[in-house]
Amino acid sequence: MNFKELRLNKPILRAIAEKNYDAPTPVQEMTIPLILDGKDVIASAQTGTGKTAAFALPILQLLFDRQDASKKGKKIKALIISPTRELAMQIQDNFKDYAQYTNLVSAVIYGGSAIEPQIETLKKGVDILVATPGRLLDLHKQDVINLDYIETLVLDEADLMLDMGFIDDVKKIERLCPKGKQILLFSATMPFKVVQLANSILKDAEKVAVTPTSSAAARVHQILYFTPKPKKIELCLHLLRNTIKGNILIFRRTKHGVDKLEQTLLRNNYKVDSIHGAKSQEERQEALNRFKNKETNILIATDVAARGIDIDNLDSVVNFDLPNIPETYVHRIGRTGRAGQSGTSYSFCSADEKQYVISIQKLMQKHIDVEEDHPYPLDPKAQPEVHKRKGSKHRKGRKSEGSKKKKKRWY
Structure with missing residues (x-):
């Protein structure tokens, strides 16, 4: 037509x-x-x-x-x-x-x-x-x-x-x-x-x-790295030195995560910028313009900040943190490989993100290639971290001595 x-x-x-x-x-x-x-x-x-x-x-x-x-x-x-x-x-x-x-x-x-x-x-x-x-x-x-x-x-x-x-x-x-x-x-x-x-x-x-899942999966070469959460930054630096080249968009889940990774990459002399919701409109626009004008070649973003932004000729997408919504993954990797071009996505998966990979593969009806030859592998037996909340030292239903003393009697 x-x-x-x-x-x-x-x-x-x-x-x-x-x-x-x-x-x-x-x-x-x-x-x-x-x-x-x-x-x-x-x-x-x-x-x-x-x-x-x-x-x-x-x-x-x-x-x-x-x-x-x-x-x-x-x-x-x-x-x-x-x-x-x-x-x-x-x-x-x-x-x-x-x-x-x-x-x-x-x-x-x-x-x-x-x-x-x-x-x-x-x-x-x-x-x-x-x-x-x-x-x-x-x-x-x-x-x-x-x-x-x-x-x-x-x-x-x-x-x-x-x-x-x-x-x-x-x-x-x-x-x-x-x-x-x-x-x-x-x-x-x-x-x-x-x-x-x-x-x-x-x-x-x-x-x-219109489901772009199949088209994104077809055009983008997807690679998965299993790695412990504390080693993700080292793995990222390793890949930037040896594997990932060109214009790169890196996704992190939180604003704090974006800032932390940006500081690390700046210390390692990379040309990097970031966008997230806590930055002003002007800062976000300037960061985007620098990236589009090739003054920087790495842009780190949260999903909300990067939603709907048109960036042409993107070579690679890095999922530093895997999203818990499988459609978001498809959305992210679809940033590269647009308009008939091909692109590559690199995803880092820690023990507590394995479930996300299962959901993503189910949505795309496609298995993502796992790269095992890297310096920071995840122990296959590694369990997700469980963050326990510290409870009260008093038994449930027991009042402390202080609160008993404060209590006013009605008689």
């Missing part, structure tokens, strides 16, 4: 051609006709499957016929809610590219930066608004944003939005929009919370599922 068959008009097709898109991806092929028919859609699609274009192109098409209002008279007709600033900015960049031969205006608003320039932009009039939930509600409260004309509401990365605690904000935004609007919900994974949200706000939704 090509894009012409998707009933898209010439200005949009011209913009697509300039982006060198040959044919629609599966999620675009399935979703675009449904959106053009005005249906509500719930789509399970991960980053890298082309989902931004899957909702951006039909939204532009639907608004195209009524685009000639003067800028001042423009009303917000499409609203895209995104959980993070990076994702919101990326979606806005895509809208700008696809709409360059139309008169449609899009804008992005997010927290963590000055509010005045965003208010100025909105006053000039926009057709499409990309926003993070907090800043949107903030500006709505100040009467800067009018949501009465919304025709299409998009909830992007819904699972991440709920993980970050935005569920009440999302429901509030949905209620502020008109009743008859079209709702499009995109999510990388479909946990119960997302399904529940979808059932409560979508009407007769069409379901689209």
Whole structure:
């Protein structure tokens, strides 16, 4: 199939051609006709499957016929809610590219930066608004944003939005929009919370599922290293010296873990940067730009910070800590081997992460190759560490002498 068959008009097709898109991806092929028919859609699609274009192109098409209002008279007709600033900015960049031969205006608003320039932009009039939930509600409260004309509401990365605690904000935004609007919900994974949200706000939704598990598994060479938890840093340094080359994205579970590994690599003279939730928007963007501009070649990140970030030509992904959700693993390794390229993923597994490997292999229906020839092997008999909480020295139900003395008698 090509894009012409998707009933898209010439200005949009011209913009697509300039982006060198040959044919629609599966999620675009399935979703675009449904959106053009005005249906509500719930789509399970991960980053890298082309989902931004899957909702951006039909939204532009639907608004195209009524685009000639003067800028001042423009009303917000499409609203895209995104959980993070990076994702919101990326979606806005895509809208700008696809709409360059139309008169449609899009804008992005997010927290963590000055509010005045965003208010100025909105006053000039926009057709499409990309926003993070907090800043949107903030500006709505100040009467800067009018949501009465919304025709299409998009909830992007819904699972991440709920993980970050935005569920009440999302429901509030949905209620502020008109009743008859079209709702499009995109999510990388479909946990119960997302399904529940979808059932409560979508009407007769069409379901689209694109599972990238097989494609990621096919393009990425996956290698597994069993190693004790305290030896992971040594193993990482060993592989960086001898095996892993090029542009590398390393995943750690916590912000503290990210910082600790970054300091170690800096001490060993590696060009390294990091992104996680505790860093400001500016710091994260600068780190990302340095990585994209090849000033650094190693980027360490948590899953939330790296979600949805487009990094081209990534040679390797290192799972320093294995994720406990198997879909997250697929999401991570899918960062490399994009757009037909090949890539390699290196995963470090300690005794307490063995169960995660079983779940990951089950999801992908593929066995991950184990590399045994390395200096820090895990003893096959090693047991997961058990962290026991220290209990009270008093027997349960026994009161201490002190509390007995303090007790007031009623007689």
